[in-house]
Amino acid sequence: MAAMEEIFRGAWPVVVASTARLTGDLDLAEDCAQEAVERALRTWPARVPDNPAGWLTTTAHRIALDRLRREATLRRKLPLLVEPAGGGDETEPTDPLRLVFTCCHPALALESQVALTLRLVCGVDVAAIAAVLLAGEAGIARRITRAKQKIAAARIPFRVPPDDELPARLDAVLTVVHLVHTAGHRGSRTDLRDTDLTGRAAGLARVLVRLLPDEPEPRALLGLILLTEARGAARTDSDGDLVLLADQDRSRWDRALIRQGLALTTSALRHGPRGRFALQAGVAGLHAMAPTWAETDWAQVVTTYDALMRVWPSPVVALNRAAARSRLPGADLAAVLREIDDLAPALTGYPYLPAARADVLARLGRPAEAAAVYDEALRLTANPVERRFLARRSTELAARSDARPEGRQSR
């Protein structure tokens, strides 16, 4: 069963994309891919075909063509705008890439891009997408339907963008893949393992690396994902509680994933101008290489964040850089605190800002304030594992501040 699941997952984007190209209809492609999988579930237990992926594609195409013939008179739907491919081959190497670029078209809202990519490229069902995006199932279904309608009606082309548009369009695709990974990594619900979003994000990044071998950013994103995954097991303890990077048992990190991640990251960093994923992977790489938290090369981490701020100026990057600065030997923590406070207006409602602020306050010897600010972060956080962590920190610091003599409370 697990092996079949693996085959379905690998073949899904090819089946959907080639059926969409053949029929000019994303809806029909999705339905027929689903039906081909259901037929496989019925017949494969008796005998698995020699070329399972090819079987799924051929079956989906036959179902689609049958339906088109039957409904020819009823169909007056606008076809998907397919740029002609060489030959009438059943599959074409760029099919999955066309599908990804269509799902991640900038004329679609980002939330729609994510939902559509999860459904059409990753084959995740609507209920699971709704769970991951913390949204209602009906709302997600509506969003996907509207996005498909817009693709057809507005004539969003089913193609790989031309070279002059590729960098900007690729960035949109990588953003979606990264969001899929982040959603899986943060695991806002416990049943996320079933969907394995982190695995799917890695799979998508691998497809992009294979199909766009000359582009450094897909390689960097895959590197970033693998380096993050390498720490996966160490992120929670035996009670399921969150363990910060500083306190993680580094012997539990997956060395094989770290090697792969570092190789991809290094190659992306060496290749031309450093993009935002290359630099984020660079930071993850510096953490992965450090034997202990104390031995982290903080100066290099700060330099990498400086470079990241140049290519991708954003308050979240500035916050991460401030946190890294606070770790430099002899850091001026009061200055870091001011830096974090200056970012507050731009990051209203972002729980990691008060969390970072509380951490600096605690290290400045102001536990009462730190506890209050952790409570502020707690109010903004939905993830149960993160909530437990923040509540624990707040309680510890409140206890520490009570134990202090009144006069020693630093201002």
Add this chain to the structure above:
Amino acid sequence: MARYMFLMYDVDDGFDPADEQAVLDEMRLHEEFMAAVSAAGASILGSEALEPSSTASTVRRGGDGALVTDGPFADTKEALGGFYVIEAPDLDVALRLAKICPAGNIEVRPIMEMPDDA
């Protein structure tokens, strides 16, 4: 080929038709845009400029008949000031053209294709 309507929204700040230079500048911008449309393999099927939204009348039809009010349907800072109907190969080309269309804000809407048009 697909057809799109470019709805041009701008601040309704009394563009003075008596200001000859302003009229000439505006015309030149639109001529440049039209040249870019042809160069992109697209074409202009129609276009009009509208009088300011202060000249609009809105008819709202409800259960008790029609109500006529003075002014545009949606009273916003930016008002519909004109439109183009463009024929372009796909949305990517249409959006590229919209980016150089001389207006502050452009809503790009696909025109509904009727099956009999084909």
